[in-house]
Amino acid sequence: MTLPRFSIIESTLREGEQFIHASFSTSQKIEIARYLDAFGVEYLELTTPCASPRSFEDCCTIAGLGLRAKILTHTRCHMDDVRRAVDAGVDGVNVVIGTSRLLQRHSHGKSIEAIVDQACEVVSWLLSQRVETRFSTEDSLRSDPADLLRIYEAVDALGVHRVGLADTVGIGTPQQIASLVARVRTRIGADIEFHGHNDTGCAVANAFAAWEAGATHIDTTVLGIGERNGITPLGGLIARLHATNPELTRKYDLPLLKELDALVAEIVGIEIPFNNYITGQCAFSHKAGIHTKAVLKHPATYEVLPPEAFGLSRTIHIGHKLTGWNAVGARARQLGLDLSEAQARDLAVRIKVLADRGDLSPEYVDQMIRECACVLAAQHHQSHTGEV
Ligand code: AKG
Structure with missing residues (x-):
């Protein structure tokens, strides 16, 4: 049986920086990036270069390390941001804009028509710069699926590399995620990325359900650190995949997981939970x-x-x-x-x-x-x- 392909987009250096206790120095970012690269994740996602002068320099530095992993940065779906991202020399740009009614009304105030126009402008420009381009809809689970499909189809027609579904508030269940991913899969040709928060304890199950339904890229962070109580933890996803079929995790250097969890825990000043997947004190x-x-x-x-x-x-x-x-x-x-x-x-x-x-x-x-x-x-x- 051929196993469906997947890549990990490791976002400790982006989503992880949104963790309340995280503020990585340049040398800490480099150390984490090298570890994750040695572990074998396919992508590293970095904080937007527009966040601060040092964020821009750090993007340039990590993009210049010559790592095996592709280096992405994550920006708003906005021309000013993506120009800066390309200037930083990254391999790809993950752009995002909110599509739920709540975010349309209380975040950016744009209609779906305006979002489609903006997405097409930004995606076309990024593709013209020959960088890997992903377009994602923030709060996808509380967005109207018809709106999502309309936007994804518009960017898919331009040749976007990936569309992203984001369970921004961790509201989705595995069944809901699987059904949304499967629906998108039948309508677009681009790869599909899933980003899931853990507010209701479903982040690992949701990421796995997304993969089973056709997602090709899964976002993780070390120990799951991120905004509020974070996203799918790298170790949790690895545990789930390994238990399903050890072949799925053969491409990663699994013994490095313990050092990675310990490194990030130490840097952000937390204990590894006793019941952490694989590396928790009580896991075995x-x-x-x-x-x-x-x-x-x-x-x-x-x-x-x-x-x-x-x-x-x-x-x-x-x-x-x-x-x-x-x-x-x-x-x-x-x-x-x-x-x-x-x-x-x-x-x-x-x-x-x-x-x-x-x-x-x-x-x-x-x-x-x-x-x-x-x-x-x-x-x-x-x-x-x-x-x-
Ligand atoms: C979120 O929606 O929680 C994000 O962090 C953005 C995810 C994405 O860009 O797909």
Whole structure:
């Protein structure tokens, strides 16, 4: 089966700069850009060069790094902005304009006719400059689909490379996204990009639904940082794709994800959440006895993502009341010690009793295992030597 193609448009250096705690220095931008390039994302999207003098210089600098990833910048659908973008030497320009009634009324005040005219002027000019050109409709999910199709068809006829659907407020469900993307897919020839916010917790599912329905480009940021509570996280999308078919993520250097998440978390001054996809502290930890027993025999019983694929390892926790003798025995073997089944069972019972009284540190539990193994070794010694 051929898998539908897709590219990641990594927007940590654009959408991510809209995160409340983010304000990247030039050297931080370069470091993040190099990491993302080494990871293998196909595109990097940068803050508009019109935002500030340094934003322009940073676009020029990153466009000049000679990275494998294509460098895009993101601007308003406005001639002044796109001229500046082309001056910065980027490979492509992602332009956007709001199309929902709310944004038409309260943001730019333009009719759909005026938006079509402006989009055609900007897109034609960008294409004449031979840069990769994407036109996107902000707040697509609250826009009239007939308006969206009218605008997309107009820019598609000019030869735009991509149209973008943006769930700007994170209101869409996977079904709604899939049906909108599928509808657009039947009407235009250009590639389709999806940008989804996470206000209602659907960003990963929506990005995946968009891809399944025909989107070719998905926007992400590291850890999902962005405006409000952000967009589809790079790691979340990778987790979803890998669980669907590991072939989909083969093109990326997966073990770099941990360093990337750690780098961006440190730069913006946040902790990686305990339940973060792949790199969260608990992503590959197992606790309950019935889980640990099965995972020790065959990890796929309770893991849909193999930690080794990401250069990580699983942890089996045993110092708690849900523990089981299999896990206790396995921990002993990890420590290079041998317990009999009866001893592991007995130790598991003692751990449960102690755990009921309070927290047990891993060091304390390891000590219990060592003492138990010592007793066993002494008994062996006695039975061989007859000493009492
Ligand atoms: C949004 O709509 O949330 C954006 O950040 C713009 C997305 C786009 O340009 O498609």
